[in-house]
Amino acid sequence: MAALTLSPRGRSRAAGASSGMPAFRFGVVTRSVILVVAALYFVVPLVASGRYALEGAHGTYTLSAVTALFHDSALWSSLQLSAEIALGAGLLTLVLLTPTSVWVNLRMPKLRRLMESLTLLPLVVPVVVVVLGIYGAFPTTVVGSPVLLVFEYVVLAMPYSYRAIDSGVQALELHTLVDASRTLGASWPSTFRRVLVPNLRTSLVAAAFITIAYSLGEFAMASLLSFTTFPVQLYQIGTDQIDEATAVSVFALLVTWGLLLGLSLLGGRRRAVRGSGAPGPAGRPPVDGVGADLVAEVESVLGHGDPGVPGISHLRGGGT
């Protein structure tokens, strides 16, 4: 859910950033119309929700729904649970998938195709089937612990997160960088930490972001396994008190938005310029918009961009 709320956001930002590209040059009028329509599409429901959340009896406005929200301890603990699971899943994704992708690209390039289709499996298998499988495969003690969800979300977000990482790895001159680092005296762990991770930062942040957003918004699996995560709690509130639920929705939106912003800033703070392979002095333009790279990355992974050209934002304006 959160992922769905966010991806159009990423799209609209990236579209704004790429408007300098001649290929997409529309007239000012057309552009404004598109902007207004798109803005309406997102803003109207938001405003309506906000109004509804703040509306009291007989056309008055009250903060009672919002205050109720802040005093709802069940909601806070569910949010905490979700946050913990999401962070765990994000971390685990990086720890598991980064070395995997590097290894596959470096040593087993033949397995690349296989990895790609393997990581797509979670998209093909319905959640219900996975849940049934879990009940069958694990003893009840494991099924009862929310740690299970961490693993599940790592797997479920993998179609996106693996692609984010893998496209970053493929964009690097992996062999040369590793060889250079090794001959300069770096051990494997050191090469990984000092050379690969800094140059993959944008991709890694994107992968973590996707996984976190996915985990924060996932409802079906958590609900079927009876964990009261944030979305599950939200759903329950919604069935009891509808005005508080809308307040919560708006709040949730702000939280995820803040998260996106934070991660974008993290990704753009000292943007790593990827790929040293370009010959000649032309090179790439320096840092463009804050986090635009991340957005492009997320976007390309989610299929809005051109997945064959990771980090297309390199091509955007801001000449030397």
Next chain:
Amino acid sequence: MRDVGLVQTTVRAETATRGRGSSAGSEERAGVRVELVECERRYGVVAALDRFSLTIEPGELVALLGPSGCGKTTALRALAGLEQIDSGSVRIRDVDVTALPPHRRELGMVFQAYSLFPNMTAIDNVGFGLRLRKADAKSRRQRAGDLLDLVGLSAQSRRFPHELSGGQQQRVALARALAVAPRVLLLDEPLSALDAKVRAQLRDEIRRIQLEVGITTLFVTHDQEEALSMADRVGVMASGRLQQIGAPDEVYERPVNAFVAEFVGSVSRVPATVGRDGTVDVLGRRVPLPSPQSAFAPGATVDVLLRPEAFAVRADPCGLGVVTRRSFRGPVLHVAVAVPGQVEVVATMSATAGADIGVGTAVSVEPTGAPLFVTEPRAGVA
């Protein structure tokens, strides 16, 4: 002034970074001996290294020359430890390092592809190896600055790789490789991505720096001009084997086989017949066999290989040759002459001597001395 200063800083920085490790800091600077002994490396049926042996003397620059796919890179990477060898051994300063991983071999390497770390500035790239060796920030910056100075890029030290030209990137890569005071410098076609002018310039510069630092160096290239002009010795490789190794003039003037003769410099291959008492009939003229090759039986059909400068070409209305191409190169003139038997010979002459020779001119062609090499006729060619 810059050069003299650098040698001293180099010594100092080396003792500083190596620290307690070695007893004689400055003696190490004389360079070390490197040996590849009977190295074998197979990829399926392809032998990238086929009982390959090579010794590089301390401080020497050896160029490995050979056609694409002959195993040059494999040899270099085997020395660096980046490639496993199936058998054989690698020795650096008389110590067997075959089992050592690359990061423990203390080598500097410059790659064909641009290999600078994209997330670091030029000076941080150069300082990378020093940081790994826990040199403190000040001496690291000092040393990296000196090396950037050595390659003439002090002004660009704060630039990122994508803000540097290809030639500049390779200079930084060279500085980075030298910064850790490696025992051996390995260069894998570092100039091949650059345009001709930058290439020639950087080639001279690499040689200057190599002599200045006195480091044992292996240089891989498929450009013979590069190899001949830079190296103390040139090793010519073909299909995983070292065919010949020697001083540039030795390899050029006394090739040990037809492959080397044809690969280094340019030659024309002309059918000929071995005559009596150590002579051979080439284009109707009797010339001596090259002295180590008098073993061919009289009457045998052979191919002889001749350098362009080993022909006398004269305009001659009764001559059997016809000029097919003519290219003017300043003081010299290159002409290709078709002679009977579907053979084309390439000859050079002084531009003045060739003033009356144009495309289509009938000429006489004669060898002026012993051919470079005599070999069995090529199968399928008359």
